[in-house]
Amino acid sequence: MNFVIERLRRTTDTIIGADDLRERLDSGRPLRIKYGVDCTAPDLHLGHAVNLWMMRQLQDLGHRVVFLLGDLTTRVGDPTGRSETRPVLTPSQIDANAASFLEQVSLVLRTDPEVFEVRRNSEWYDAMPVAELLGLFAQVTQAQLMSRDMFRERVAAGREIAVHELVYPVLQGYDSFAMESDLTIVGSDQLFNEQLGRHFQQRLGAPPQVVITTTITPGIDGRAKQSKSLNNYIGLTDSPRDKFGKLMSIPDELVEPYARVYTELPLETVAALADSAGSGGPAARDAKLRLAAAVVTRYHGAGVARAELAAFRQTFSERGRPDEMPSVVVRGDVATAFDLLRAARPDDSNSELRRLLRQGAVTINGVRTDDPAASVDLHADVVLKSGARTWHRITRQ
Amino acid sequence: MNFVIERLRRTTDTIIGADDLRERLDSGRPLRIKYGVDCTAPDLHLGHAVNLWMMRQLQDLGHRVVFLLGDLTTRVGDPTGRSETRPVLTPSQIDANAASFLEQVSLVLRTDPEVFEVRRNSEWYDAMPVAELLGLFAQVTQAQLMSRDMFRERVAAGREIAVHELVYPVLQGYDSFAMESDLTIVGSDQLFNEQLGRHFQQRLGAPPQVVITTTITPGIDGRAKQSKSLNNYIGLTDSPRDKFGKLMSIPDELVEPYARVYTELPLETVAALADSAGSGGPAARDAKLRLAAAVVTRYHGAGVARAELAAFRQTFSERGRPDEMPSVVVRGDVATAFDLLRAARPDDSNSELRRLLRQGAVTINGVRTDDPAASVDLHADVVLKSGARTWHRITRQ
Incomplete structure (x- = not known):
């Protein structure tokens, strides 16, 4: 079953527990794949979708994605990549965000009950006595938690870390035990938290989950990673036209990583596009058209992609072009x-x-x-x- | 009612909230005095008793001591002055320790229900949802907790702090809110935790407790503070003879602080004993006899003290003395x-x-x-x- 790992490798950064993954895939048992999200308003972009497409590949092989809403932690706020304390959300806001999340996720994942399950971590935390939670805390040290990059950066910047934020990774880690996760596919910024998941699973006598981190590509500005606040991302819910237009605007050097990570174009084609992009000018333009068409095809189908290609030429490439010319x-x-x-x-x-x-x-x-x-x-x-x-x-x- | 504060002053180090204390004493309302203990095996010594005697004075004025067993925290272990993680105790060990604690405490405190109440912090933590606990954590920062002396010393010594230990002061602080503490009288090593109590009471809309820290005197070796492991302490349950003998063995310079803090001898008498101790020799010996008799009188009555004085002279002072001598x-x-x-x-x-x-x-x-x-x-x-x-x-x- 190594072919599975081989297929995933294209967008894999690191695998923690590769032997376990091989063994579990070989066992033929459907794996439980943890897809944990907090419940703040979602805006999934191509970067998130890399992980989703990997999960989709596994779903197509019969494995099950467990979509885990971290509603408990959202109720008290939690630390984010933006290193800010998020506002506390009401239950109805959480429900609305969860619904929106599922809608976006379903653009990539299959959501039939065979291979998809929705859970909330309040299921186990609402039933957990405080003493048991403290028992979990006893298995982690302050220094371990503070070693997390995000916390160190905050301390270095003189910003505060509330204690609930500090312990949040413990909860995220225990989630893996509670939901019997076999595997989780995350951005490298989540590696720390998911390794705590392995820690708790082992401490509590369960097999530790495999953690795959994925390649992160910069946003369409070619600098920072995709984020809503920088408006440098391509959202899953962006219209085909917007997706196409944004892809045409990327710097030449992003053609190669975008084509590799955001499409399923054969790797030889990716290499050829990279060459074209490298030579600049009309060749680079053509490479971007090919990339944009491939991405739009992935999400909206080949027909839509062709229409967008034509529309793009008309609208952007030849704006102001006269009907007659010498x-x-x-x-x-x-x-x-x-x-x-x-x-x-x-x-x-x-x-x-x-x-x-x-x-x-x-x-x-x-x-x-x-x-x-x-x-x-x-x-x-x-x-x-x-x-x-x-x-x-x-x-x- | 300033006379109360005046009487307490003899063994008071600092008062946080002195105006509040004055006002509450003036109100005539019986105050709730938090006496929080963990549930490890107790061995109360004269140092602990300083606080207990202050509480006893308040009981005699109609105020109520709430003896709070930290059973929740004991169930998961907690940090100690020895900077070691304590072992987890079983419920029956906790009960046995609690009984022993009450027995020792009753050597000083009144335990009639008018002025004494026993509570366990599991009463509120067993009923507290995890989300609410995280909400408490959100009101404290990591840096605040790490500023505690004991934690800083541990970090400096390269020792680890488990996360349950880190958050223990939060629980101890919230206890003050849950039990409606007006006042707590503690060793200065507990000042940090009890100030967190004030913090939570204020955050949660309750009047903050007054915190009195007491004078700490060294153990009978004149160096480290009294501790079981150093065997340099005088236990409340020590026999009158052991108390007497240990007091006779102290360095001369301890006569003054011991007489001031461990007896109710008038302060002029304390000064005279200090003078005698300062001149050494038989005068210092006599001062120690007076001190030892006063301490034994406090715990066992004047008759026992007189008998111990006689026995001490017989056994130690004049060992080998012949009946006849020139x-x-x-x-x-x-x-x-x-x-x-x-x-x-x-x-x-x-x-x-x-x-x-x-x-x-x-x-x-x-x-x-x-x-x-x-x-x-x-x-x-x-x-x-x-x-x-x-x-x-x-x-x-």
Whole structure:
């Protein structure tokens, strides 16, 4: 059954307990996969979906995702990646958020009861005597909890850690025991908490869960990781058009990781797209179109993706393009950007053409091009715009 | 009602909330005095009794001591002054320890229901949902808890703090709210935890308890504070004889603090005893006898104290003393140790007499004396022993 681990590897960062995973997959028993979330208002993005798609692969093999709402902890607030104490939520807010969560999750996961189960951690904590909770606390040290990156960063920044936040990882860890988790697939920021899960399972005599952490890619700005506050993310509930547009806006160097992590394109195709993106200009533009189409296909199907591709060209690539424009005929299958400019503007000096390029006044098939040597494929007609309002259609001889 | 605070002042170190105390005493309402203990095997000593006697004074004015057994926390172990995690106790061990505690406490406190009440903190924690406990945790920061001396010392010593130990002060603090404490009288090592009590009472809308910390005196070795492991303490359940003997063994400089803190002797008497102790020799011995008699009187009555005084003289002060011994008559009301030796051993040289003193071979009324100038009161007969077996009775002319 190593093929499962092999398939997951594409988006796997680390596996804690790889031997256990192999053994459990070999056993043929359906595994219980912990998918723990807090109950604040969700806004799942492509980054979250990486984990969901891995779970979906396992569902397709008969394993069961246990969607665990951390409603107990939400009732008292909890620490977040933003290192802020979240507000306490009312039960009806929690219910509304949970419903929204399930709706978003169902864009990727199967939610039929065969392979999907919803639990709340209040199920066990509401029944747990305080003495038992203190008994759990006795099995962890203060230093262990404070070693968590997020806490250390907060201390370094002189910010406070409320005690309920400090103990939150203990609860998240015990959840794994209570729900009999075999495996959980999380972002690396959750590794600490989920390793506490292993700790409690072992202490309490249960087999420890396997923890897989996934590759995290930066947001569409190419810098910080995807987050709502930075508005640099692609949401699962974004329209196909928005997904397409945002993907067209990413820096060239994100084409490779996005294609690898956010699509199922064959890895050879990913490598080819990476090459194209590396050469910039229209080739990079084409690579992004391919990427955007693959992502939209994954969530909305091939038909929608094709329609978005056409719409994108129309709306963004050729904005302001006149219906009629002068034609220029050139020889060969490929040409450089400079060659095209030279052919279109025979009266301008070379230095004048270079200045246009340098100033970003040149677009080829809607893509701004500042490299005179950028290579352009001439198998189809090419639209060249130079300066504010000068358009030419380039046709191969 | 300031006279109450005045009376307590003798053994008071600090008062947190003195104005509140004055106001509440003035109100005429019986106050609820928190006396919180864990449920490990008790061995109350004179140091603990300082607090108990203060509570007893308040009981005699109609106030109520609430003896609070921290049974919840004992069930999971808790941090101690010894900076060690205590073992978990079974319910029957807890009951046995609680019974023993009450027995020892009743040596000082009144236990009639008018002014005494027994509670267990499991009463509120067994009924508390985990979410509510986490809500308490949300009102304290990690840094606040870690500022506790004991924790800082542990961290400095590279020792671990289990998380249940870290949160123990939160529970001890909330106890004050749950039992409606007006006042608690504790050793200064408990100040931190009881201030958390004030914190929670205020947060939860209740008037904060007054915290009185008491003077801590060293153990009978004059160094460390009284502890069972160092065997340097005087237990409340020690026999009158053991109490008497241990008090006779203390260093001279402890006579003053012990008399001030462990007896109700008038402060002028305490000052006089301090003077006597300061002059060493038989005077210091007499001061200790007076101290020992006062302490034994407090716990066992004047008759027992008199009998112990006589027995002590017989057993320790005059061990090996013959029934008959030569008499020496000297002039005056007082004399120095050297004068007495000179009179008793007329044939020895001055240097020989000094050598005897220096070697500790001289006892006067059972007290070893090495100071030639030590002053001896001659109003009653004095027994002088010099060398191994030479005894004289000194009589005033």
